[in-house]
Amino acid sequence: MKFEVTILGSSSATPIYNRNPTSQALNINDRLYLIDCGEGTQQQMLKFDVKASRIDHIFISHLHGDHYLGLVGLLSSMHLNGRIKPLKLYCPEQLKEIIDLQLKCSETTLQYPIEYKFTNPADVEVILENPDITVETIPLDHGIACTGFLFREKKRLRKLIREKIDAFNIPVEYYPALKKGVDYVAHDGRVYKNESLTLDSDAPKIYAYCSDTLYNERYFEQINNATLLYHEATFLNTMLERANDTRHTTALQAGEAALKTHAEKLLIGHFSARYKTLNELLDEARSIFPATELAVEGKVFVIGD
Numbered sequence: 001m002k003f004e005v006t007i008l009g010s011s012s013a014t015p016i017y018n019r020n021p022t023s024q025a026l027n028i029n030d031r032l033y034l035i036d037c038g039e040g041t042q043q044q045m046l047k048f049d050v051k052a053s054r055i056d057h058i059f060i061s062h063l064h065g066d067h068y069l070g071l072v073g074l075l076s077s078m079h080l081n082g083r084i085k086p087l088k089l090y091c092p093e094q095l096k097e098i099i100d101l102q103l104k105c106s107e108t109t110l111q112y113p114i115e116y117k118f119t120n121p122a123d124v125e126v127i128l129e130n131p132d133i134t135v136e137t138i139p140l141d142h143g144i145a146c147t148g149f150l151f152r153e154k155k156r157l158r159k160l161i162r163e164k165i166d167a168f169n170i171p172v173e174y175y176p177a178l179k180k181g182v183d184y185v186a187h188d189g190r191v192y193k194n195e196s197l198t199l200d201s202d203a204p205k206i207y208a209y210c211s212d213t214l215y216n217e218r219y220f221e222q223i224n225n226a227t228l229l230y231h232e233a234t235f236l237n238t239m240l241e242r243a244n245d246t247r248h249t250t251a252l253q254a255g256e257a258a259l260k261t262h263a264e265k266l267l268i269g270h271f272s273a274r275y276k277t278l279n280e281l282l283d284e285a286r287s288i289f290p291a292t293e294l295a296v297e298g299k300v301f302v303i304g305d
């Protein structure tokens, strides 16, 4: 199953040095999920071939402008491009007021319905479930209401042991049941235990998106064992005091978060405009957690690769 994320924006607060405010497009089994939508996200989508018509779910972590100021523009383009299928929006409740006011002032009635699911920053909640994944909120610590999002693959089917299947001449029509763990009963009544014919499925993959937050171990248990952990890393650790004041994380702390939660890989982003280049941030995170990458514009990360 395809499970990959394209980075559309990596900057905090303002667009700068070819870096855009935060946005990511997650492709799961060829369905697109947009996470945050900073200013300029539409242009980034065009640049990196992320088709708006294929997005049915948008997740907004919080209402600082660098995470949603591109949203009304995108909603408007969807309308102008003839969208009629519903769009699901997972966001803080006040975002509806903002969108409603903008639509009211421009006397626009969208041709498609927006179905809202308001996030609760105080609790972990499953906000989406479909045959591919479940998505739950991650309550973060950022001053204003803010949640991250944890995308978890559904448990996958068991894997057939080819040689056994062939050796016992098991007909193809039994394969789906075998993959679900059912034993095989042959014509002569002999029972073949499922464990002798199949292997355990791979562990479900997890993408944990930790948006703006103070380093706070209270959400660590929830993000444990992420296949890919995205964590904000706004500042170098020399700016720790500023990070604490503004409720952000340093690159060193992001590395610690990945280490303590046993992530397979760490992706850092949301870089302060004070850093013209990002090498120091990367080196700092890698000093704690070597498997770290920069979430820079246009990069595609395959989750579990």
Ligand SMILES: [Zn+2]
Binding pocket: 012, 013, 022, 064, 066, 067, 212, 270
């Ligand atoms: Zn931000």
Ligand SMILES: [Zn+2]
Binding pocket: 062, 064, 142, 212
């Ligand atoms: Zn913020």
